[in-house]
Amino acid sequence: MTMARVSRRQILTAGAATGGGLLLGWRLEAQARVLGAAAKAAPSVFAPNAFIRIGTDGRITLIMCQVEMGQGTYTSMPMLLAEELEVGLDQVRLEHAPPNDKLYANPLFGDQETGASTSVKVFYEPLRRAGATARTMLVAAAAATWKVDPASCRAQKGVVTHSSTGRTLTYGALADKAARLPMPAQVTLKAPKDFKLIGTPAKRLDTPAKVNGTAQYGIDVRLPGMKIATVAASPVVGGRVASLDDSKAKAIKGVRQIVRLDDLVAVVADHMWAAKQGLAALDIRWDDGPNATVSIADVVQGLATATQTSGVIARKEGDAAAAIAGAPAKMEAIYQVPFLAHAAMEPINCTVHVQPDRCEVWTGSQVLTRAQATAAKVTGLPLEKVIVHNHYLGGGFGRRLEHDYVTQAVRIAKQVQGPVKVIWTREEDIRHDVYRPYYYDRVAAGVDARGQPIAWMHRLAGPAILARYLPAAFRDGIDPDGLDGAVHLLYDIPAVQVEFVRHEEPVLNTGFWRGVGVTHNTFVIESFIDELAAAAKQDPIEYRRALLGKSPRARAVLDLVARAAGWGQPLPAGRGRGVSLLYSGWGSYLAQVAEVAVSKSGEVRVHRIVCAVDCGTVVNPDTVKAQVEGGIVFGISGALWGEVTLKNGRVQQSNFNDVRVLRINETPAIEVYLMTNGEAPGGIGEPGTAVTAPALANAVFAATGKRIRTLPLERHLRSA
């Protein structure tokens, strides 16, 4: 994706930092004390940029601009900084960054965002540079103290040593002097061969607090005088509260207040149990508005109609339409993927305290500055009067890239005296998600006499999420996120045309998921190429290989996965193997082989998944493996069972009884193989999910002969 770029200078130039700050895992009372003490003591601090603070007491604090939602950024980002700063991971303390686009913007998006599998990819160089700048200044401070050449000094584990005399000074001892030095015009980054941390399986820094219950998520916020609220928003998008009888709710012990707004009712109580009881006791009549009668069939029909007309051309080589018309044989198919919920384990929540002159927000967000901006807008306060405290996220998966819940919580909090924690029930969380869109795709190919594709046409219809979310990235009618993967088709086909038909269905809010465009485009491409291989009576892997002459990295992961999976070796009766390949804007190459068995009643049992990964330079290999493993589990849930449907404008699913997700007893053996090379780092949070659905669908085809073109697999397999 091409997006607004923030200059490196903006990232590296930070104002002088003061001491203190919110240290992870500290209790709020303690934080308040520390902040107070810090303000009084105002210790001298070396803070050459917004990511590093070294106190004269020797305390090394790294500020985490990318949030931790399980993907391991609170280890990989420190590794990048520590590698060049020359400190051990055991010597650092971590701090959540405050909202500040000037200091912490993701260079790809232009604002402070953790998403789209970009953290390591975009911060690989800037954070190393930040670390190297600090180290260079500390070494210069030591050299000036000893009146020696900086080149004769070396830094290691937070200590600068003068090589020939063995004199040493700690970073803490050098902090004051280093803080007075000018920023170096340029710094030298370490050569990869000299890396001590990058590329090693470092222990995660966030896990010790997560094994004993002390890790603080947004939902764990506790403040003096805080109330707990739970909410019922209109069950239909665009609906309004028509009438409300709250007399029974008000009679429940512990219920303090009922907040009625245009489109929601919230029950404010002493604790969540009273709030939940109060919510259940409300008698709300809704005016459902224009979407009152919408069903999922209406959505599908709208999309199907949209694909009858051509869209904006996102990629064009040759004349695909003419080539297909003139080809010896033509194949075409329609693929569909459903709305999907995120169902992160931590239900949506946000705590807000609105006061006349300020507003404080405590939550877990992938977009802190958006959270801050919406709170400012709702309260009418200037931005600097809104303080946002971020926390660990109990799962993000793209859900917490939206700030709808912050907006809602601030609207409620405006009506409440004192701080209020708004917690959505799981049912509210499922029914008011910002869903992965429904996509409807038409694909066609012309093949030659040997069954080789000579032309490829892919027309996809769905919403343009970026037109809403990041308008600057929506150019010429093309949503780069929705087309991600589709425009990256690697197969060597002479004529290719990829079209996007923008079709908004404003009956549900749609947004990012663990892979948006790629999750659906990879399913379409890799299923359809499998269809071509089957029609040509060729081996699916050999068929793909023959089309990857210009893509050696793709071929390499395909070869690796074939070897590791024992491709071609016999399987027990009733089982099938399917393969898929992924390449997209994430910059990573993945190949996967899935082994499944399908029961007579249409249940799909996944026995084994083998995945080969080339994501270029790896910072923490164990985290990369964990992300791929977890992505695969997420992908299996979505592919086998995931769908959100509508009836009378209402989401029909509500909790883990009808949002079925994979459990441990259903989890296959998962093997992940990493290729090692010096290529630029690629994203890895989402690819494991995106590559999984087509591998499963292709395996189901191998096992049953049934080609399932609409997800989720199990339901459509039963009706196939």
Add this chain to the structure above:
Amino acid sequence: MVTLKINGKSHTVDASPEMPLLWVLRDLLGMNGTKFGCGVALCGACTVHLDGIPRRACVMPVSAAVGHAITTIEAIGATPAGKKVQQAWLDLEVIQCGYCQSGQIMAAAALLAKIPAPTDTDIDQAMSGNICRCGTYPRIREAIKHAAQTPSSAKRGA
């Protein structure tokens, strides 16, 4: 008023008898390690022990917990099985977002206390009620086996 014995200490709270133990722990006692995930015993995030048996705190009326020894994630490390499980979770880097892991660890600790060397089937039965959306299941399975092979460091009588 209700008196509960939690992690070896006595707590008296002003709660109605039907109030779920989960909200007593979290909202009345400020013990936030036990998590809210679904509210209807479908996900296991709220798992605690009642006399060593794993139970879902989100659907357990506090009255049913009176007179029993309640153990939560905050104190599970004081039990031999809990300590081994926590260490295995760290050794094998099980955790991602971590939100479900209090419940996972409580379920695994109860399993190991009952069956010191569980089979895959034992693990499936004990752990299939605990959902993890980050997909840490393969590592959970390995970590339970790893913990089972760890000699207990707890002091034993001759």
